[in-house]
Amino acid sequence: MAAITFTHDPSIAELCETEAVYTRAMHYLVADGVKEKEARKSVCWRRLYTLHQALPKRYEDPQTLFHSLQAHRRGLR
Structure with missing residues (x-):
């Protein structure tokens, strides 16, 4: 697997x-209780959004993923 860097747009x-x-x-953002507004500023959100834009049938929208993870986490409590 390629090394992950943040110095260029992959x-x-x-x-x-x-x-x-x-x-x-x-998953970690949701587990840490980060709000959606803050999560949207993260590198992972931007990268997942880019994937979704390029291949929407293959990759889920990060907002949908975020809400799904939150719902799952609430169900575990």
Whole structure:
């Protein structure tokens, strides 16, 4: 797997390879109780949004993912 850096905008191929990392980061944001407004400023949100824009049938919108994770977390309480 390619090294993850934040010094350039990764290609769609690079994002596809590292999508699991950004999804895991979104899990952490939700687990930490970060509000959506703040989560939208995160690198993981931007990268997942880019993937969704490029391949919408394959990758979920980060807002949908965020709300799904929140609902799942609420169900665990």
